[in-house]
Amino acid sequence: xxxxxxxxxxxxxxxxxxxxxxxxxxxxxxxxxxxxxxxxxxxxxxxxxxxxxxxxxxxxxxxxxxxxxxxxxxxxxxxxxxxxxxxxxxxxxxxxxxxxxxxxxxxxxxxxxxxxxxxxxxxxxxxxxxxxxxxxxxxxxx
Amino acid sequence: xxxxxxxxxxxxxxxxxxxxxxxxxxxxxxxxxxxxxxxxxxxxxxxxxxxxxxxxxxxxxxxxxxxxxxxxxxxxxxxxxxxxxxxxxxxxxxxxxxxxxxxxxxxxxxxxxxxxxxxxxxxx
Numbered sequence: 001x002x003x004x005x006x007x008x009x010x011x012x013x014x015x016x017x018x019x020x021x022x023x024x025x026x027x028x029x030x031x032x033x034x035x036x037x038x039x040x041x042x043x044x045x046x047x048x049x050x051x052x053x054x055x056x057x058x059x060x061x062x063x064x065x066x067x068x069x070x071x072x073x074x075x076x077x078x079x080x081x082x083x084x085x086x087x088x089x090x091x092x093x094x095x096x097x098x099x100x101x102x103x104x105x106x107x108x109x110x111x112x113x114x115x116x117x118x119x120x121x122x123x124x125x126x127x128x129x130x131x132x133x134x135x136x137x138x139x140x141x142x
Numbered sequence: 143x144x145x146x147x148x149x150x151x152x153x154x155x156x157x158x159x160x161x162x163x164x165x166x167x168x169x170x171x172x173x174x175x176x177x178x179x180x181x182x183x184x185x186x187x188x189x190x191x192x193x194x195x196x197x198x199x200x201x202x203x204x205x206x207x208x209x210x211x212x213x214x215x216x217x218x219x220x221x222x223x224x225x226x227x228x229x230x231x232x233x234x235x236x237x238x239x240x241x242x243x244x245x246x247x248x249x250x251x252x253x254x255x256x257x258x259x260x261x262x263x264x265x266x
Contacts, residue, residue: 022156090221
């Protein structure tokens with residue numbers, strides 16, 4: 001089972017990412033259907049993106065603290081991180097919604113929505129990393 | 143959204159995520175030090191989504207197709223979570239300028255790309 005090819009050349013791993021991406025996209029589609037955009041601003045997409053950024057920061061840090069990116073750790077990273085969370089969050093919808101707001105002359109709403117998304121995304125990653133550190137500390141204390 | 147539509151949107155997302163994985167891996171093997179792969183993916187995906195929704199508005203493309211290819215495939219292809227993580231990684235390694243370029247530059251170019259796509263789609 002010693003496959004030397006890079007992960008993105010391996011059909012099994014590509015399939016794993018696709019499966020995760022389908023799951024994440026499905027959940028995003030259901031959530032955005034349940035919480036429609038208000039006045040051209042999709043709070044559901046903002047919430048999804050921020051939550052996904054938090055989870056990815058947390059996941060990658062937990063995995064990195066456990067050891068090198070090989071074997072089952074890499075499998076989990078590709079399925080949950082690249083696949084599920086990558087498909088759950090979306091950049092194109094953020095860009096498209098912002099472009100529509102700007103096109104409608106709503107500059108404050110458009111730029112505010114886009115900047116708020118990016119800043120909250122960064123804060124969420126930092127919070128995820130911090131949470132991973134706390135979890136690790138608790139594990140050690142036991 | 144009916145169950146069949148949801149399934150097709152999810153399948154679209156799976157295809158998009160696989161495309162992202164292969165493209166990002168290919169770029170990463172050639173470019174080190176800056177997450178160019180995610181930038182290329184998010185900018186191109188934003189353009190295509192703008193184009194699709196513009197075509198949908200103009201009535202050129204049926205709305206279910208916009209959902210499967212746009213919400214599904216382009217939604218799964220582009221990613222916000224990885225973009226955010228990569229910006230934080232640049233900040234943490236002291237590459238402040240590259241972090242701003244990644245965080246803000248990608249946003250501006252993606253919005254511009256989506257606007258261009260929208261315009262082309264609305265004016266076929």
